[in-house]
Amino acid sequence: MTIRASRIAALLSTAGILAAAVPAGAETVKLTILGVGDAYNFAEEDGRGGFARLNAVAKAERAANPNTLYVFDGDMLSPSLLSGFDKGQNTIDLTNLVPFDIAVPGNHEFDFGPENFIEKMKASDYPWAAINITNADGSPIEGLGGVMVKEVAGLKVALIPVAQDTSPEVSSTGDLKFLPTVDTAIAAAKQAREDGADIVVGVVQTDMTNDRALIASHAFDVIMSGDDHSYATAYDGVTAYVETSIDGQFLSPIDLTVEIGQDGDGNRTIDWVPAFRFIDTAMVEPDPESQAMVDAFTAKLDESLNVEIGATETMLDSRRNVIRAEESAMGNVIADAIRAATGADIGFTNGGGIRGDRTYDPGTVLTRRDVLTELPFGNVTVVTELPGSQILAALENGVSQVEKGAGRFPHVSGMSFAFDASAEAGARVSEVMVGDAPLDPDKVYSVATNDYMLGGGDGYAALGGGKVIVNAGNGNLMANDVIDHIVAAGGVKVGVEGRIRTLGAN
Structure with missing residues (x-):
């Protein structure tokens, strides 16, 4: 040394x-x-x-x-x-x-x-x-x-x-x-x-x-x-x-x-x-x-992971302070990928599962390694059906500890919402839209998420209790869904779009 x-x-x-x-x-x-x-x-x-x-x-x-x-x-x-x-x-x-x-x-x-x-x-x-x-x-x-x-x-x-x-x-x-x-x-x-x-x-x-x-x-x-x-x-x-x-x-x-003595x-x-x-x-x-x-x-990984899958047209950001506090293009592309792979109404994933902690400049050619670095947990894409009231409760859980940088912060596809971090936890979320319509608390929506969250991980008990359409045993590896989505799209074109808006003081 x-x-x-x-x-x-x-x-x-x-x-x-x-x-x-x-x-x-x-x-x-x-x-x-x-x-x-x-x-x-x-x-x-x-x-x-x-x-x-x-x-x-x-x-x-x-x-x-x-x-x-x-x-x-x-x-x-x-x-x-x-x-x-x-x-x-x-x-x-x-x-x-x-x-x-x-x-x-x-x-x-x-x-x-x-x-x-x-x-x-x-x-x-x-x-x-x-x-x-x-x-x-x-x-x-x-x-x-x-x-x-x-x-x-x-x-x-x-x-x-x-x-x-x-x-x-x-x-x-x-x-x-x-x-x-x-x-x-x-x-x-x-x-x-x-x-x-x-x-x-x-x-x-x-x-x-x-x-x-x-x-x-x-x-x-x-x-x-x-x-x-x-x-x-x-x-x-x-x-x-x-x-x-x-x-x-x-x-x-x-x-x-350390002094060992006697009194x-x-x-x-x-x-x-x-x-x-x-x-x-x-x-x-x-x-x-x-x-x-x-x-x-290193040699074991290189052969299979260095395969290029597509370039990003926008800046991608998976830094811990961003991915656990605000909308991110990286969170968007992952949520889009699991929604597209399943045809669900909503894509929903947690910031704590995104681990690359880095940025990718526009023009960066992404590889399988990049995606697996961002999603290293081996989570599986699952689909459940839930009423809008439970989806709202899940969103409230997602932003309930944003001031602590908690990994439960949500990233979404097919929907948008606003939140006020200065409000009391459990009453922070507003303006929830699914597609072009306000979230209906009584309507049942299909939600693509990961098996960890469906099982109540990161406090997401609200995602449980619904009719599970695709369980962990039948789902795809989440990282594979993201890789396939990027390849099919010819790269990453999604950016920060206003899916998540911050109100008040954060």
């Missing part, structure tokens, strides 16, 4: 200052914690991230300090281009090269159902754990661990693994039960402290709102968190925190200089000071063994 010499010098200087602050006679341990999460894509992007660089960092950290804990805080099996074919096995193969000390399942571990997660868990050369996931009857899931206590250089380090309790809303978790993220985590952390843990580390897959609640509890010494796809560090004098970025692009190992009564005391390090993986040499596996996966 190559890191700029100036960074190394700065780290050594920091370590020297910390060492000087430790009183003579105390036992001092340096504990390093490296966390990563939201690692979907096996290859680098623009020379940064990917498993070859991630594995290189993990190997280097363990070589530099045997007192290193390497933790995964959720989301690897999906979504990615390759996971659409192997349901995430590529990420298991790559992480098995440099195993984690503990891995917490994120919501995307269940995108292909709980059976696939259990299969991939069994194929892992490291333990998976989550204290707040059980079977429907409350019994433990075979192979899924709980709180883990690691003995590290005389320290008892408790790892508290906690999953996101909203997973049933945003993934295909079947009948698994998810207990409250924050309450369960805090209770377990306090119990671990009572049981004699010297250092308590939360390994959590949850959003920043929950992260702040966990930090404020002061039940943890360290929190390594995923889910938000961002990089952040914080320390309030009690709890050190890292939000672990996406695809291993930016990493922040925490070095705890005046001879009781064991633990004091520590954190030092955050920043690693831009663009400056890291890929691990050769991992890179060889990455190259093999």
Whole structure:
């Protein structure tokens, strides 16, 4: 691994200052914690991230300090281009090269159902754990661990693994039960402290709102968190925190200089000071063994995915902040494609299922790879019949969390609507039109959507209960419908047309 010499010098200087602050006679341990999460894509992007660089960092950290804990805080099996074919096995193969000390399942571990997660868990050369996931009857899931206590250089380090309790809303978790993220985590952390843990580390897959609640509890010494796809560090004098970025692009190992001593009564005391390090993986040499596996996966994909399907005449935008908040030409072409493939009255899809997070300039020639990158979940196009009242309820759900950037934001075909994000959730939608006529709450319409939404994913319970015309077993792969639609149309000609209008303050 190559890191700029100036960074190394700065780290050594920091370590020297910390060492000087430790009183003579105390036992001092340096504990390093490296966390990563939201690692979907096996290859680098623009020379940064990917498993070859991630594995290189993990190997280097363990070589530099045997007192290193390497933790995964959720989301690897999906979504990615390759996971659409192997349901995430590529990420298991790559992480098995440099195993984690503990891995917490994120919501995307269940995108292909709980059976696939259990299969991939069994194929892992490291333990998976989550204290707040059980079977429907409350019994433990075979192979899924709980709180883990690691003995590290005389320290008892408790790892508290906690999953996101909203997973049933945003993934295909079947009948698994998810207990409250924050309450369960805090209770377990306090119990671990009572049981004699010297250092308590939360390994959590949850959003920043929950992260702040966990930090404020002061039940943890360290929190390594995923889910938000961002990089952040914080320390309030009690709890050190890292939000672990996406695809291993930016990493922040925490070095705890831990002083093990005694108080005046001879009781064991633990004091520590954190030092955050920043690693831009663009400056890291890929691990050769991992890179060889990455190259093999790349070759496997290239042959079939680089086939051109047509040019776009308009600018397509699938950036996360756009696709989850407003009308987008990318959302329009996908909704149009599933509607055209089925002949339904309405096409309806969710922004969270569109994952390319990029723009395509007019004139860009699209490939199969582009479509499968945008739609990596392997969802199937389905058709149901619903009254207009339920379609309105579905639209209300779609815009109910727009201010949070939630993936449920709807993209539509064959209809249009307006919404006011400043209004109370559940009363935001107005001016709904199907074709040239106002939505009739009593009329039954045929709706093309994806199997995830039909099953209630992203809170779309309103799409259930109708007469299913095309179920998941008989539907086409959604990405194939989009590819065929673009080919048949001779490219992409649709733009932003006013299908979704924003009223008031957003």
